[in-house]
Amino acid sequence: MIYQRSSALFQEAQNFIPGGVNSPVRAFKSVGGTPIFMKKAQGAYLYDEDGRSYIDYINSWGPMILGHTHPKVLEAVSLQLEKGFSFGTPTELEVEIAKFITENVPNVDKIRMVNSGTEACMSAIRLARGFTRRDKIIKFEGCYHGHSDSFLIKAGSGAITFGNPNSPGVTQGTAKDTLLAIYNDITSVKNLFENNPEEIAAVIIEPIAGNMGCIVPEPGFMEELRRICTENGALLIFDEVMTGFRLGFEGAQKALNIDADLVCYGKIIGGGFPVGAFAGRSEIMEHLAPIGPVYQAGTLSGNPIAMRAGLTTLSILHEDLKLYERINETTKILHEEISSLLSEKGIAHTVNRFGSMISFFFGDHKVKNFDDAQKADHGVFNQFFHHLLKEGIYLPPSGYETWFISDSIGNEEIEKTLEAVNTFEI
Ligand code: PMP
DSSP: OTTHHHHHHHHHHHHHSGGGSSSGGGGOTTTOSOOOOEEEEEBTEEEETTSOEEEESSTTTTTOTTOBTOHHHHHHHHHHHTTOSOOSSOOHHHHHHHHHHHHHSTTOSEEEEESSHHHHHHHHHHHHHHHHTOOEEEEETTOOOOSSGGGOEEOBSBTTSBOEESSTTSOHHHHTTEEEEOTTOHHHHHHHHHHSTTTEEEEEEOSSBOBTBOBOOOTTHHHHHHHHHHHHTOEEEEEOTTTTTTSSTTHHHHHHTOOOSEEEEOGGGGBTBSOEEEEEOHHHHTTBTTTSSBOOOOTTTTOHHHHHHHHHHHHHHHHTTHHHHHHHHHHHHHHHHHHHHHHHTTOOEEEEEETTEEEEEESSSOOOSHHHHHHSOHHHHHHHHHHHHHTTEEOOSSTTSOEEOOTTOOHHHHHHHHHHHHTOOO
């Protein structure tokens, strides 16, 4: 059996870790089969416990935009390690990274570091509520903003109704303050504002959605959303945990030409270490403790190792802005070539792509919201996933995810990927 050691480890893991994993998607529940236990990563490749290698199209779900163990990041982190792991005090490094980000990203005067994307979004919502003195928020079906209670809400009967929690443990009291809209459907947003006048603190959105597969906003949708938020005194929060520093250094705000009031970060900002951040204009950010009334804190926030990895990664991106052209071009080639191979085989599919984010949906309908993503043929996706895995290509193990292209993926990796797709049959 090719995944022998992974299988054995997964068996053992289940005795000690719920479901054998520390984050559910890693369990391969959606695609079936044994999750692969990785041992090492370098450049474009992951290496598993059975001695196999894989071209990595997940890149730790986005952070490893440079590829794995980039020599400059490795060196910077190693030097930093010698100076201490965590101080629990302010450091010059925190000032450096905050200055670097706020000087280079639009509409961001101040930034607060946290430890994950979940914390970033959770804190941004609290700040928006504290700032506007309103309770309700709007999120979009299929968008993921981490696992804090307010975000684990699915649609009730239509977007106008209050949401129901979709995880036991989330109280009805919390759920009633999260209203659900439909991505790319501005009427669903307008209805919520009409039915909840002066009650909505914020609208949070993935500006390019990545958690129902990649879904791109249709022309005019984001502009209207911005207008409606301003008109109603609600903050527009861009969850750029995936898109931040991936769609270009200035993120989705620049790529879509939309100003957000608050922006959440994660993934790339930590260069592969556990980091999140939220940022915005001074007038909003100064509502935070210790100068304002909205409380937010963290023992390891601004951790020097994570800050050094993040700052080094961001500096590399900033010095070599052509990197974005390269990864976007790689993504475009993958899109066009995989798509033409699938078409030759008569396999119906739709591709959504923006920058270096891309998803393949099987079926021939357009995918512009969560409903459309659910209608895709996930059975075919699962076959596609397992075929490529066998051939040493590591895709996200679910049809509701986005592939993240790194700068380490070059012609050789593209060719190997296309050869593997070429032998796919359904
Ligand atoms: N927001 C978005 C858009 C995300 O993709 C994710 C994680 N995939 C999160 C928030 C939560 O981040 P974390 O897993 O670091 O808590």
